[in-house]
Amino acid sequence: MGCCGSTAATPAPQEHFFTQYKLGKKLGEGAFGQVRLVVDRSSQKELAVKIVDVRERDEHGACSGAVSKSRDRVTRTEVDLWSKASGTDCEYIVKLYKSFAEKSLYYMVCEKCQCSFMDRLVEAESMSEADLAKIFRHMLLGVFHTHEVGIVHRDIKPDNFLWGGPDNSVLKLCDYGLAVMMPKTGKLSGVFGTAPYMAPEMLRNEGYDFLADVWSIGSVAYLLVFGSFPYSPSEASAPAMKKAIIEDHPPLHFPALSDAQGVVSGSLVGALDFTKMLLKRSAKQRPTAAEALRHEFVAEKVVKLPDANEFDPLLRKNAHKARSLTQQMRQKRDSTVQHGIDDLLKRLIVKNGGDISSSNIFFSEGDEKLDQEEEEPRSMEPRMKRRSSRRDVKHSTHSGVIDQSGSLKFDMSPNSAVDSRASGKSAPGDVPGLSNRC
Numbered sequence: 001m002g003c004c005g006s007t008a009a010t011p012a013p014q015e016h017f018f019t020q021y022k023l024g025k026k027l028g029e030g031a032f033g034q035v036r037l038v039v040d041r042s043s044q045k046e047l048a049v050k051i052v053d054v055r056e057r058d059e060h061g062a063c064s065g066a067v068s069k070s071r072d073r074v075t076r077t078e079v080d081l082w083s084k085a086s087g088t089d090c091e092y093i094v095k096l097y098k099s100f101a102e103k104s105l106y107y108m109v110c111e112k113c114q115c116s117f118m119d120r121l122v123e124a125e126s127m128s129e130a131d132l133a134k135i136f137r138h139m140l141l142g143v144f145h146t147h148e149v150g151i152v153h154r155d156i157k158p159d160n161f162l163w164g165g166p167d168n169s170v171l172k173l174c175d176y177g178l179a180v181m182m183p184k185t186g187k188l189s190g191v192f193g194t195a196p197y198m199a200p201e202m203l204r205n206e207g208y209d210f211l212a213d214v215w216s217i218g219s220v221a222y223l224l225v226f227g228s229f230p231y232s233p234s235e236a237s238a239p240a241m242k243k244a245i246i247e248d249h250p251p252l253h254f255p256a257l258s259d260a261q262g263v264v265s266g267s268l269v270g271a272l273d274f275t276k277m278l279l280k281r282s283a284k285q286r287p288t289a290a291e292a293l294r295h296e297f298v299a300e301k302v303v304k305l306p307d308a309n310e311f312d313p314l315l316r317k318n319a320h321k322a323r324s325l326t327q328q329m330r331q332k333r334d335s336t337v338q339h340g341i342d343d344l345l346k347r348l349i350v351k352n353g354g355d356i357s358s359s360n361i362f363f364s365e366g367d368e369k370l371d372q373e374e375e376e377p378r379s380m381e382p383r384m385k386r387r388s389s390r391r392d393v394k395h396s397t398h399s400g401v402i403d404q405s406g407s408l409k410f411d412m413s414p415n416s417a418v419d420s421r422a423s424g425k426s427a428p429g430d431v432p433g434l435s436n437r438c
Helices: 069-086 117-123 129-148 211-226 238-247 269-278 313-328 335-351 365-373 380-384 390-395
Strands: 021-029 033-040 046-053 055-057 063-067 096-102 105-110 161-164 170-173
Touching (some): 021 046, 046 069, 063 069, 069 096, 069 105, 117 161, 129 161, 129 170, 129 211, 129 269, 211 269
Antiparallel strands (some): 033 046, 046 105, 055 063, 096 105, 161 170
């Protein structure tokens, strides 16, 4: 089928993925796809590619060979909306460069980022309220830009933010697989996303809009400040979580800051006020992303570098707990699906003149460790004793694109701050600090 047309790149119907890119090692896996490194054959630049298999599969993951019309439609929509969101080069969104649809597979070639948000979080030796402010400013800027082009993301969560850009100091929004264009009139319907971050109006079938994404950011903020989800029923399951959000039971509660068990040290007064503002159960009382960016907590500011002696083991433990909570709600990968994609990719590489006989891209050390993780006991202590590994990175990248290189410490230097110049855009209201690159 050739190259998919997009606003992010000039359509070229005769182009083919394997003639332009050399496939590399696997970085992540998802329900119907995987993420791999690629090298541009002409420039030798390292990028990443998200590959999605749109073939029909039965309940056991076995492939029938036929294309699933519904999955094909959803994936094409993902390509279109990701292209639209990244088409104006907003630095807070993972850039999509080119897309292809060939032999029941979609290839989305995009920028390669350093690491996931959660991976850097658990490895950080300290994290202040100012650090947290930078994180949520970047999250809001990515969401704001997405909303500006008329898109509701519908799956805002920690897994869908990656560190990249200059010095890997920019937090970028990724994964538009559940995104949708907001209609010109009326509201959206249907339940999409990840249970702990779903807005009440979505679950109560009241219709929803851009403000559902704002609630999701509030849920992420709550997790980082307090170390738990806004709603934490006794049964840790998606249905129980949805029921608790719908019924507001147990009621949404903001503990005293002295009892907070989150990942941030020091004062949390600003962070608490910011979180409360986003988690308004009534969408009418909730701010837009643009309005949230004007909150004092996320305002542009010079950030103090953390002291090397500020390491707090408790914060590291709380960060591991936060990541563990997010992992509980992930959809588990299906090895049958992954093996099917790998087999098809091998055939396509050979068909296009490649040689896999001496290649380790399908049977790499990282792939083996990913399989072993399924069998490991979920003990927190062993995880706390080691630094990051390929296994960790791959486990948390099913919806994004990551590289294994570089330090995992936060860079809070003034040079990494967002450009403080106001954007020339005025709707909805000028937002201080918006880069003109958005």
